[in-house]
Amino acid sequence: FMQRGLDSQTKKQLEEEEKKIISEEHWYLDVPDLKEKESCIIEERSFLPCEDLVYGRMSFKGFNPEVEKLMIQMNSKCKEEEIEEDDKMEADVSDEEMARRYETLVGTIGKKFLRKRDQRVLKDDDEDEDDEVEEGNSNTRPSKRAKKMFLKPQD
């Protein structure tokens, strides 16, 4: 059947005829689509949503503090109304201590990122401030070294 020099047109015609024959052989249903009845019933196999069961791990009288924390967490997920009473978690560090720490912390880490010139300025300030504290003068502030600004050349 291999014919040399078959024109592309005749090839195409042949292919189309083949396709036609094949598709005509396919069966198809002449029946209109049936509407699927939407069932209003959802099947649920687990008991969990039915009876509102609590979390399975429990600990009492501080036997396992992690589990007790979990208990509060998991049970509060289900009943969010009761959470509004106890929102504050007991923190290891009290708020006041945190505030105190932050005051000093911000200063020390901030200094680390200053460039050398600014660090020197700060050092002078600190030393002067220390002296101030000894003298008891809190109002006088040492004059900072004037920043080198761009000087416009005079005409």
Place this chain on the structure above:
Amino acid sequence: GLLVTKCGLLRHRPAGGGAFWVDSQQKRYVPVKGDHVIGIVTAKAGDVFRLDVGGSEPASLSYLAFEGATKRNRPNVQVGDLIYGQFLVANKDMEPEMVCIDGSGRSNGMGIIGQDGFLFKVSLGLIRKLLAPKCEIIQELSQLYPFELVLGMNGRIWVKAKTVQQTLIIVNILEACEYMTAEQRKQALAKLSGT
């Protein structure tokens, strides 16, 4: 249409779209997706552990299904360990699969249950009673002494208290709770806290 296949009390919950269910009593557990259960590790098969959950088939648990587990950082699970996890897949056509993390990757208390303690089996109805929102039995027991409790929906309970004697007392009370009335239970507890 609907067909009833179990005998029991028909319960109804009007909230959340209304739900009906049959409250029946049974001892044999059928794995259900989403249930938290206690499983016993029976075998390690490569990357997967086989757990006995009291159903018809052993459940599988992959070693990656723990919080913070990677291929290099494997969880330390031995044969005979107790695991608290939930079912990821559970239907009648496939072997049940368990995981110890939830959808967002946190463990939420699931995973290997620690050393010591006592595991015993009760009926499923008692577990549901104990897990009810305000369970008197649990509240009364919590007044006695400090202890830790893990309830699996497959009927298994794990208890751990400070001494062996206390653990056994709690076990006996929980087992007997099924058939005791509230008054009998209060009497028994009063005797215990008295002595």
